[in-house]
Amino acid sequence: MATPELPNAVIADALEELGDLYELDGAIVHRVVAYRSAAKRVREASVSVAALARAGRATELPGIGATLQEKIVTLLDAGTIPAAERLRAKFPPGLIAITRIPGLGPKRARLLQLELGIDSPESLREAALAQRLRGVRGLGPKFEANVLAALQAGAAERAAPRILLPKAIAVGAALIAGLSERARPGTRIELAGSVRRQADSVKDLDLIATTSRPAALAGTLAGLDEIESVSAAGGAGARGRTHAGMTVDLRIAKPSQHGNLLQHFTGSARHNAALREASVRGGLHVSEYGLLEDASGRTRTCATEAELYELLGLAYIEPELREDRGELQAARLDGGAGLPALVRLEDIRGDLHCHTIASDGHNSIEEMAAAARERGYEYLAFTDHSASHGFGNDVSPDQLRRQIELVHRENARIDGIELLAGSEVNILPDGGLDYEDELLAELDWVIASMHTAFAMSEQKMTERMIAAIEHPLVRAIGHPTGRLIARRAPYAIDLDAVFAAAARTGTMLEINGNPDRRDLSDVQARAAARAGATIVIDSDAHRVLTLENMRWGVASARRGWLTAADVANSRSLAQLRELGKQPRK
DNA sequence: GCCGTTTTCGGCCCGACTGTTTTCAGTCG
Numbered sequence: 304m305a306t307p308e309l310p311n312a313v314i315a316d317a318l319e320e321l322g323d324l325y326e327l328d329g330a331i332v333h334r335v336v337a338y339r340s341a342a343k344r345v346r347e348a349s350v351s352v353a354a355l356a357r358a359g360r361a362t363e364l365p366g367i368g369a370t371l372q373e374k375i376v377t378l379l380d381a382g383t384i385p386a387a388e389r390l391r392a393k394f395p396p397g398l399i400a401i402t403r404i405p406g407l408g409p410k411r412a413r414l415l416q417l418e419l420g421i422d423s424p425e426s427l428r429e430a431a432l433a434q435r436l437r438g439v440r441g442l443g444p445k446f447e448a449n450v451l452a453a454l455q456a457g458a459a460e461r462a463a464p465r466i467l468l469p470k471a472i473a474v475g476a477a478l479i480a481g482l483s484e485r486a487r488p489g490t491r492i493e494l495a496g497s498v499r500r501q502a503d504s505v506k507d508l509d510l511i512a513t514t515s516r517p518a519a520l521a522g523t524l525a526g527l528d529e530i531e532s533v534s535a536a537g538g539a540g541a542r543g544r545t546h547a548g549m550t551v552d553l554r555i556a557k558p559s560q561h562g563n564l565l566q567h568f569t570g571s572a573r574h575n576a577a578l579r580e581a582s583v584r585g586g587l588h589v590s591e592y593g594l595l596e597d598a599s600g601r602t603r604t605c606a607t608e609a610e611l612y613e614l615l616g617l618a619y620i621e622p623e624l625r626e627d628r629g630e631l632q633a634a635r636l637d638g639g640a641g642l643p644a645l646v647r648l649e650d651i652r653g654d655l656h657c658h659t660i661a662s663d664g665h666n667s668i669e670e671m672a673a674a675a676r677e678r679g680y681e682y683l684a685f686t687d688h689s690a691s692h693g694f695g696n697d698v699s700p701d702q703l704r705r706q707i708e709l710v711h712r713e714n715a716r717i718d719g720i721e722l723l724a725g726s727e728v729n730i731l732p733d734g735g736l737d738y739e740d741e742l743l744a745e746l747d748w749v750i751a752s753m754h755t756a757f758a759m760s761e762q763k764m765t766e767r768m769i770a771a772i773e774h775p776l777v778r779a780i781g782h783p784t785g786r787l788i789a790r791r792a793p794y795a796i797d798l799d800a801v802f803a804a805a806a807r808t809g810t811m812l813e814i815n816g817n818p819d820r821r822d823l824s825d826v827q828a829r830a831a832a833r834a835g836a837t838i839v840i841d842s843d844a845h846r847v848l849t850l851e852n853m854r855w856g857v858a859s860a861r862r863g864w865l866t867a868a869d870v871a872n873s874r875s876l877a878q879l880r881e882l883g884k885q886p887r888k
Numbered sequence: 889g890c891c892g893t894t895t896t897c898g899g900c901c902c903g904a905c906t907g908t909t910t911t912c913a914g915t916c917g
Contacts, residue, residue, distance in 0.1 A: 325889095330889090331889095332900095333889070333890080333899090333900055334889050334890090335889090336889085336890095336900085337889035337890055337900095338889075340889090340890085341889080341890090365890095366889090366890070367889095367890085368889065368890050368891080369889095369890095370889060370890085371889075371890090405915085405916085406906075406907090406914085406915065406916090407914095407915085408914060408915050408916085409914095409915095410913080410914060410915085411914070411915085440908095441907085441908065441909085441913075441914085442907085442908080443907065443908060443909095445906085445907060445908085446906090446907065446908085449906095449907095496917095507917090509917090535904085535905060535906085539903090539904065539905095540904090542905090552917075554904095567902090567903095568917095570917090572901095572917070575901070575902085576900090576901055576902090577901090578901085579901035579902070580900065580901060582901085583900095583901070584893090584894080588901080588902080589901075589902080590901085590902050590903065591902080591903075592902095592903085637893090638893090
């Protein structure tokens with residue numbers, strides 16, 4: 304085949320656009336939701352959806368049926384979907400852009416197009432300035448003013464930015480501290496939403512509180528230093544914006560409803576929708592206020608989430624699993640397959656990827672070793688960059704020999720932790736490594752990663768990666784897809800083939816805990832483990848402080864349904880040495 | 889458009905808030 308297949312992200316974009324277009328065209332909401340849901344599944348699929356569709360198997364993905372299977376193949380063959388072509392002629396991109404303005408959805412966009420010929424942010428601005436929007440039935444001066452303010456703020460040009468998880472947690476903690484100071488004793492305030500689910504990045508912050516005096520607490524949000532403005536403050540809570548532009552939702556309920564509220568605002572939206580749909584069939588209606596029973600007409604409240612799930616006939620579901628990826632079926636107390644006992648940070652017994660001042664790290668061997676021991680680790684591998692890393696922080700063969708000596712010397716000196724001399728070796732474009740095998744054989748631990756030449760074809764990249772996986776001295780592959788969250792897409796690579804090769808050779812695959820990476824991702828790590836590959840979770844620390852990044856890697860592993868047994872470094876060093884590929888002696 | 893422990897057809901969660909209305913549609917999460 305001459306032309307490469309479309310990446311999942313491109314197929315997902317096409318489905319999302321088609322959903323937007325159908326929405327403007329007045330399609331029923333469920334059809335639109337079906338397109339968006341399918342787009343999400345395609346985007347997060349760990350395998351090539353193009354290849355799946357070619358084989359007629361895209362319907363194996365939940366949310367994709369015969370119609371979309373066919374439309375995806377059409378997109379692959381013709382480069383476009385006829386229905387999208389037809390609708391694009393009716394609804395220009397500018398019309399979709401104005402639906403990004405808060406309070407302006409598809410119905411109003413369509414109305415504005417029909418009544419005033421508006422088809423772009425520019426024509427919308429002109430009409431608003433000329434006070435023509437208020438002439439449309441259902442719209443008034445306030446709507447006009449809100450539209451102008453949103454256009455001024457650039458709402459139509461760009462989607463709201465996503466914040467990486469650590470930053471979101473820090474902002475959330477500051478808000479909770481501020482609210483707690485002003486709250487009555489006994490008030491409980493905590494983070495829910497995608498932060499609690501430990502997602503890679505989040506769009507806004509969801510805070511929940513339980514108190515007997517809701518209105519008083521809601522009123523205090525506006526007074527916090529971090530809050531720029533409060534846009535809504537009803538009886539149930541308040542909504543504000545931070546100075547950095549992040550939306551903050553605070554919702555408040557009675558202590559007896561704590562479980563209901565926490566479950567509702569932890570989400571995800573898709574988990575909740577699926578949960579509620581299934582519950583309705585059993586005559587139960589779930590909301591943030593309680594559980595309405597059709598039979599008795601009573602609403603039952605739950606102080607804890609576990610109670611709520613139990614009333615629904617389900618085992619407790621950890622927040623990280625609540626993404627509608629099969630957890631509801633697995634959790635059924637009557638015949639579900641059961642949920643995994645997720646790996647915990649406390650299960651991690653060592654870190655197998657970190658850097659020192661020998662390459663681009665900021666601390667010495669001694670400092671890193673002491674900090675790792677402080678964390679309770681049993682072992683730590685030093686994996687500075689290899690000979691060709693560039694940026695002035697590569698380690699020549701002679702320098703590596705010296706580093707091995709230093710690590711072994713420190714290992715002899717320090718008690719309570721085993722230090723491994725390792726390297727993060729570059730995988731060269733031809734699949735080779737940038738140290739001689741003879742030198743690699745002197746190391747206790749070798750992790751191999753790609754740091755250059757990302758623009759290769761999928762086939763070449765896959766061959767390159769598999770060559771490294773098959774190298775007898777490579778124990779693990781670092782950050783296997785090269786993605787940087789919200790900054791750089793993964794390189795083109797056939798992960799199915801990578802997972803199979805890793806399983807076959809006993810080469811471990813990393814979940815890199817750097818919060819910019821989290822690579823493998825949750826769904827990829829799950830697919831890798833299912834394919835029989837062993838996962839290693841690393842911090843990739845470049846200083847003492849970032850040894851802490853292990854927690855983000857564990858978060859991804861938990862979101863990927865992994866147990867301690869799936870994770871190599873939940874084992875003792877002796878057990879680890881027995882695991883997977885055996886290094887040469 | 890998807891999907892099935894009531895269904896291969898007829899369903900497809902639940903509630904808050906806004907701005908415009910005289911009872912509600914649209915939007916959002």
